[in-house]
Each structure stands twice: as structure tokens, then as C-alpha cells.
Amino acid sequence: MKRPILFATMLAAAALLTLSAARAGEAIPVPAAETPGQGVCRLDGPITYTLRAPRGAEGAMSELGAWLETQGWRPAAKGHALFEARLVDDARRFPAEEAYRLTIAPKRITAEARTTAGLFYAVQTFLQLSDDGTAPQIACRTIDDAPRFPYRGFMIDVSRHFRSVEFVKRQIDAMARFKLNRLHMHLTDGAGWRIEILRYPRLTEFAAWRPYEDWESWWKADRRYCEADDPEARGGFYTQQEIREIVEYARQRHIVVIPEIEMPGHSDEVTAAYPELGCSGEAYKDYDLCPGNEQTFEFLEGVLTEVMELFPSEYIHVGGDEAGKSAWKSCPKCRARMQAEGLRDVDELQSYLIHRIERFLNAHGRRLLGWDEILDGGLAPDATVMSWHGTEGGMKAIRAGHQAIFTPGEFCYLDYTQDAPFTQPASIGGYTPLKKVYSFEPLAPGMSPEEQQRLLGVQANLWAEWIPTDDHYEYMMWPRLLALAEVAWSQPARKDYDDFRERALEASEWLRDKGYHPFDLRTEYGDRPESLTPVHHLAEGCPVSYATPWHSSYPAAGATTLTDGLLGSWTYADRRWQGFLNSDMEVTVDLGQKTEIHYVGTTFMQSRGPYVWVPERVEFYVSDDGEHFTPLTTVHNDIPTECPDLLFKTYAFAGKASARYIRCVARSNGIEGGWLFLDEIVVH
Ligand code: ACM
Ligand code: ZN
Numbered sequence: 295m296k297r298p299i300l301f302a303t304m305l306a307a308a309a310l311l312t313l314s315a316a317r318a319g320e321a322i323p324v325p326a327a328e329t330p331g332q333g334v335c336r337l338d339g340p341i342t343y344t345l346r347a348p349r350g351a352e353g354a355m356s357e358l359g360a361w362l363e364t365q366g367w368r369p370a371a372k373g374h375a376l377f378e379a380r381l382v383d384d385a386r387r388f389p390a391e392e393a394y395r396l397t398i399a400p401k402r403i404t405a406e407a408r409t410t411a412g413l414f415y416a417v418q419t420f421l422q423l424s425d426d427g428t429a430p431q432i433a434c435r436t437i438d439d440a441p442r443f444p445y446r447g448f449m450i451d452v453s454r455h456f457r458s459v460e461f462v463k464r465q466i467d468a469m470a471r472f473k474l475n476r477l478h479m480h481l482t483d484g485a486g487w488r489i490e491i492l493r494y495p496r497l498t499e500f501a502a503w504r505p506y507e508d509w510e511s512w513w514k515a516d517r518r519y520c521e522a523d524d525p526e527a528r529g530g531f532y533t534q535q536e537i538r539e540i541v542e543y544a545r546q547r548h549i550v551v552i553p554e555i556e557m558p559g560h561s562d563e564v565t566a567a568y569p570e571l572g573c574s575g576e577a578y579k580d581y582d583l584c585p586g587n588e589q590t591f592e593f594l595e596g597v598l599t600e601v602m603e604l605f606p607s608e609y610i611h612v613g614g615d616e617a618g619k620s621a622w623k624s625c626p627k628c629r630a631r632m633q634a635e636g637l638r639d640v641d642e643l644q645s646y647l648i649h650r651i652e653r654f655l656n657a658h659g660r661r662l663l664g665w666d667e668i669l670d671g672g673l674a675p676d677a678t679v680m681s682w683h684g685t686e687g688g689m690k691a692i693r694a695g696h697q698a699i700f701t702p703g704e705f706c707y708l709d710y711t712q713d714a715p716f717t718q719p720a721s722i723g724g725y726t727p728l729k730k731v732y733s734f735e736p737l738a739p740g741m742s743p744e745e746q747q748r749l750l751g752v753q754a755n756l757w758a759e760w761i762p763t764d765d766h767y768e769y770m771m772w773p774r775l776l777a778l779a780e781v782a783w784s785q786p787a788r789k790d791y792d793d794f795r796e797r798a799l800e801a802s803e804w805l806r807d808k809g810y811h812p813f814d815l816r817t818e819y820g821d822r823p824e825s826l827t828p829v830h831h832l833a834e835g836c837p838v839s840y841a842t843p844w845h846s847s848y849p850a851a852g853a854t855t856l857t858d859g860l861l862g863s864w865t866y867a868d869r870r871w872q873g874f875l876n877s878d879m880e881v882t883v884d885l886g887q888k889t890e891i892h893y894v895g896t897t898f899m900q901s902r903g904p905y906v907w908v909p910e911r912v913e914f915y916v917s918d919d920g921e922h923f924t925p926l927t928t929v930h931n932d933i934p935t936e937c938p939d940l941l942f943k944t945y946a947f948a949g950k951a952s953a954r955y956i957r958c959v960a961r962s963n964g965i966e967g968g969w970l971f972l973d974e975i976v977v978h
Pocket of ligand 1: 615616665682
């Protein structure tokens with residue numbers, strides 16, 4: 295008996311080896327086209343390389359050579375290079391700037407491109423295929439590759455928790471490997487100012503420091519800043535020299551760093567350091583800057599002048615999101631400004647500020663980028679919109695002739711939980727697993743070719759409120775940023791999630807080897823099990839009438855939601871959970887005819903952070919005529935509101951009854967701002 299078992303084990307092991315050998319070293323993002331060749335190319339020892347460029351362009355190549363040597367590659371003695379990188383001045387062969395061809399032949403690997411970025415990406419592909427040149431051999435083939443989008447970004451939030459220069463450089467290294475080419479740095483926010491501005495030293499002597507361990511303890515306490523030399527001070531900032539170092543490091547890896555300076559909202563730290571820039575004139579009062587005050591513009595232009603000296607990027611991101619604007623309504627300076635400029639409301643006042651800042655940036659040869667809210671009150675003439683409330687804002691800008699970058703929260707916010715919440719560290723909530731990020735399709739049907747051109751690309755954003763440590767930040771970033779990289783670079787026809795997941799497992803191995811801390815995809819629990827298969831039941835497809843309206847932000851599938859057989863996932867934002875705000879929920883299901891029933895059940899979600907509560911009680915009624923209802927049962931809640939975890943509670947009647955109509959009334963616990971979320975009314 296022993297031998298067959300051993301034999302079977304060996305077979306299984308061999309099958310595994312074959313599988314992993316077949317998969318080993320395939321690239322992320324998947325290239326546009328690949329043609330198999332004959333034979334293999336053997337690799338032994340350090341890769342030798344040679345660089346060829348048209349006369350006059352040799353200088354540009356020396357930087358590539360320097361980078362190759364950081365990877366242990368050696369310049370070849372004449373004629374003996376294994377790897378030849380050739381810059382070719384041919385825009386017909388390579389219409390996209392970053393396009394390349396990588397030819398792997400038995401004795402020679404050739405990279406061709408018309409820019410050093412293209413050559414750099416050919417090298418990245420080769421490194422992935424060859425396990426950084428350590429594989430004994432790789433299969434011959436020709437890869438023709440070009441990006442789908444020119445803008446392939448990642449946003450790092452260094453305000454909520456500061457990250458070191460070393461940390462940022464490490465992420466730049468990994469981004470470059472996966473062909474991401476924009477690093478958007480969220481440098482300023484209420485939680486801390488992170489860039490040295492010589493004209494305004496209080497920003498970094500004071501507004502860059504908090505006397506608390508982490509963002510959460512600061513947020514739950516008094517939200518004060520402290521002096522840099524306070525023994526309790528936590529935080530930090532980049533000196534101008536450090537900023538130059540990051541920008542240059544990124545540039546050598548074909549990544550443009552785009553700074554974000556938030557205005558006019560998310561500016562509590564500015565008004566704490568310079569209270570005269572808020573409407574009240576007092577520290578710790580104003581979340582927004584005062585656009586009625588000329589000093590605000592003097593400040594912003596002073597800051598931006600230094601920022602433009604440090605960052606050569608075409609775009610300067612000015613935030614623009616989530617300004618409260620309420621103080622502006624009663625501020626004499628703001629009111630005077632509105633009157634003088636003929637502005638009808640505070641949205642137009644924000645738009646005035648953004649227009650003015652755009653003129654300033656344009657006058658210095660730069661362009662303005664901002665979140666969706668820069669559309670409010672009228673978009674500035676040359677502005678580019680970074681769309682985060684879905685993609686509607688970006689689409690609106692594109693239709694109006696502007697450019698846009700899509701970063702919809704649902705797919706691109708990496709601060710959302712990436713696996714079953716009970717398996718994960720505390721987070722802001724949500725549920726955005728690898729597969730969800732990967733499923734993002736930026737182009738909408740019906741977009742004209744010109745409109746498609748105006749969609750510059752996509753970006754993942756990683757807000758850091760709930761992410762105090764570097765390791766945790768990497769855990770949230772990887773491997774999901776790999777999925778975004780493939781969305782940004784690869785053609786949809788080349789995408790396949792199962793195949794990508796295998797490659798992501800391998801890339802995660804590489805990341806771990808290099809000391810990164812990716813989420814371990816091998817242990818992924820996955821979606822809420824109930825959501826994976828439809829439930830079939832007596833009320834399926836039956837009409838539901840609503841005595842209380844669902845909230846317009848969470849309609850799910852509208853009136854069919856509660857009888858569509860589809861149960862919700864880990865997040866109420868998945869279009870399966872239907873939401874009710876500050877109200878009870880009362881609905882009636884029409885079974886079509888008098889029906890014998892044994893069970894009526896409905897599940898509610900509780901998530902304390904966003905004020906989602908299970909109901910105080912659920913009352914079930916039945917009726918034959920839809921007018922006269924008799925009570926079936928009432929189920930009371932037994933879960934305290936203090937319960938910190940995401941949880942689900944099913945309220946059910948089990949027994950015997952006969953009726954055509956079933957009414958469910960869920961009574962809210964009455965907490966102001968509270969939500970009810972349910973996914974289905976199941977009847978058996
Ligand atoms: C944002 O998430 N407030 C851009
Ligand atoms: Zn004001």
C-alpha cells in the first residue's frame with residue numbers, strides 16, 4: 295500500500311512543479327502581445343549588456359546603464375553582450391512613447407524602444423520573466439508591448455502618518471518594476487503638513503507634529519499639534535533637499551512625482567499655524583482657508599512657488615475636495631469677496647479660488663489637477679479632474695473637453711479592507727479585494743475616441759488614517775497595486791483574473807523576498823459566503839412596495855433588491871445592500887397568491903464606524919388582501935451598539951402561516967445619522 299501513495303504524492307508534486315514552472319516568471323502587467331520563439335536562452339552569471347543609441351542620444355542611455363548596474367548587470371566586452379538595449383528613432387514602429395519590443399533569442403536578448411522609458415520597461419519585463427536574471431533559462435519569444443494609459447498612478451498619504459524618504463524610495467522601486475509612472479504625494483492635510491516651505495516655517499516647526507502615538511489617538515483626543523521639539527512630538531516632514539532626492543530618485547525610474555497641496559479644505563493644520571488664514575482668525579477653529587482674505591492667496595502662491603521649484607511635474611494637485619464652506623457664509627471677508635466678484639454662492643467662491651490658483655500655475659507653465667469638487671461652481675478652463683466619487687465627475691469634465699484621471703473609491707481606494715473584515719486589521723471599512731481592483735474598467739461604453747484620449751489614466755489611492763506603521767502600509771498597498779498596474783497598462787482582451795492571481799502570488803513572493811510586507815493572498819478568505827450563490831425562495835422575483843424610501847446613495851438594485859435572490863457582501867457599498875437613513879424601513883412583498891409559508895427572514899448589517907445599526911426590532915405581518923394585516927411575530931435586537939465589529943443579524947419568523955402579502959417593518963434604534971442596511975427578504 296505504501297508505494298502507490300508515495301507514487302501519487304510524487305505525481306502530485308511533479309504536477310505542481312510543472313504548473314509553477316509553466317507560470318514562473320510571467321510578467322505583471324501582462325504585455326500587449328507575445329509570440330513564442332524557438333528554444334531557450336540560457337542565463338549564467340551576471341547579465342552582460344550593451345547600449346546602442348543614435349548619434350547624439352548616447353547621454354540619455356548612460357542613466358539606464360547606471361540603473362542596470364544597480365541590478366548587478368555588467369557592461370559587455372565588445373560583441374559579447376547577452377542583453378542589448380537599442381534606442382531607435384522610429385515613432386512609426388513605436389507610436390506610444392513607452393512602447394518597446396523585447397526579443398529573446400537563444401544567444402541574445404534585444405530590447406528596442408524609442409525612449410529610455412520604453413527600454414527601462416523592456417528591462418522590467420525581462421527581470422520578471424527571468425527572476426531577476428537568476429533563472430537558469432527562459433523560453434525564447436518576442437514581446438511587443440505598450441501601455442493602455444499614459445497615466446498610471448499611486449497616491450501616498452503622508453499626512454495622516456508620515457513616511458520616511460527610505461520608505462517612499464522603496465515603493466518607487468516596486469512601482470517602477472510594475473510600470474507605474476506617477477507618484478502623487480498627498481503632502482498636506484489636517485493631520486499634518488509634510489513639506490518644508492522656507493517662507494512659512496511654522497508649517498513644519500509646528501503643523502507637522504502631533505503629541506500622540508498615532509492618527510486615531512490624536513483624532514479621538516483634542517487634535518492638537520505641538521512644537522517639533524516637544525518630547526511627545528510624533529510626525530515629521532521632508533526637507534526641500536529630501537524632496538529633491540525623492541523627485542530625482544523617481545525620475546531615474548521614469549516616475550513623475552506630483553505634489554498635492556490641499557486647498558481650501560483639509561487645511562486645519564494651516565489655520566492652526568497661521569490663524570489669520572481662516573475666517574475666524576483663531577487657531578483650531580477653521581478647517582477651510584478663507585478665500586475672502588488676500589493673505590490666503592499670498593500664502594498659497596508663496597507655497598506653490600517653492601513647490602514648483604522642487605517638483606518639475608506638469609501637474610500640481612491642489613486638492614479641492616470636501617471643503618466645508620460653512621464659515622464662508624457669515625465671514626465678512628468672504629461675503630465682501632462674493633459681492634465684489636458677483637459670486638452667487640460658496641461653491642462659486644471655491645471655484646473663484648481654484649480659477650485664481652489655476653491662472654497662477656498656468657502663468658508658471660504648470661497645470662492644475664484637483665479632486666472632483668473643483669467642478670463645483672464651475673471648472674477652471676484648463677483644469678484636469680481626478681475623479682474619486684465614482685467616475686461621474688471625471689466623465690463630466692471629459693465631455694466638457696477637459697482631461698481626467700479616474701480613481702473611483704469603489705475600485706481604487708486601497709484603505710478599504712482587502713479580505714473578510716474579521717480576518718483583517720482595523721480599517722476604514724468597505725471591502726475591496728484584489729479581484730475588485732482588477733475588475734475596474736475605466737472606459738465607459740459610448741465614449742468617442744477623443745473622449746477616450748482625454749482619460750489620461752487611473753490611480754490607486756492609499757489614505758493612511760488607519761495605517762500607523764510602514765509594514766501595515768505595504769500590506770494595504772501590495773498586492774492590490776499590482777491589479778491597478780495591470781488595469782492601467784494592459785489591454786482588456788489580455789486580462790484574465792485567474793491568470794493574474796497566479797502572477798500576483800508570484801510577484802508577492804518577490805515582494806516578500808525583497809523585504810516588503812504584502813497581504814498574503816494565499817490565505818485569502820474571500821467574500822461573505824452567503825453572497826457567493828443566489829438564494830432561491832418563495833418571494834424571489836415578487837414585487838415589493840415601499841412605505842419608506844431607500845436612500846438615494848444606497849439604492850442597490852432599487853425595488854427589485856429585496857427579492858432578487860442576491861445576498862450582500864462584506865460592504866454595504868456593494869449595490870446589494872439597500873440603505874435607509876434616519877428612518878424605519880417598511881416594505882410589503884406580494885407573493886401573487888395565497889401561499890403557505892414556514893419562514894420569513896431578513897438580515898441586517900451592523901458597522902459601528904459608519905453608523906450602520908441593526909434595527910431595534912423587526913415586526914412581521916401577513917395579509918390576504920394587502921389591506922388588513924395581522925402580526926406574525928416581532929424579533930428584538932440583542933446586539934449592543936458598542937459592538938465594534940462588522941456583524942450581520944438575521945431577524946426571522948419560523949412557524950406556519952398562509953398569506954399573499956408579507957410586511958416587514960424594521961424599527962431603527964433612533965440614533966441620529968444612523969443607517970439600516972438589508973439585502974433580501976427570504977421566504978420559504
Ligand atoms: C478624497 O478621498 N477626499 C479625495
Ligand atoms: Zn472667510
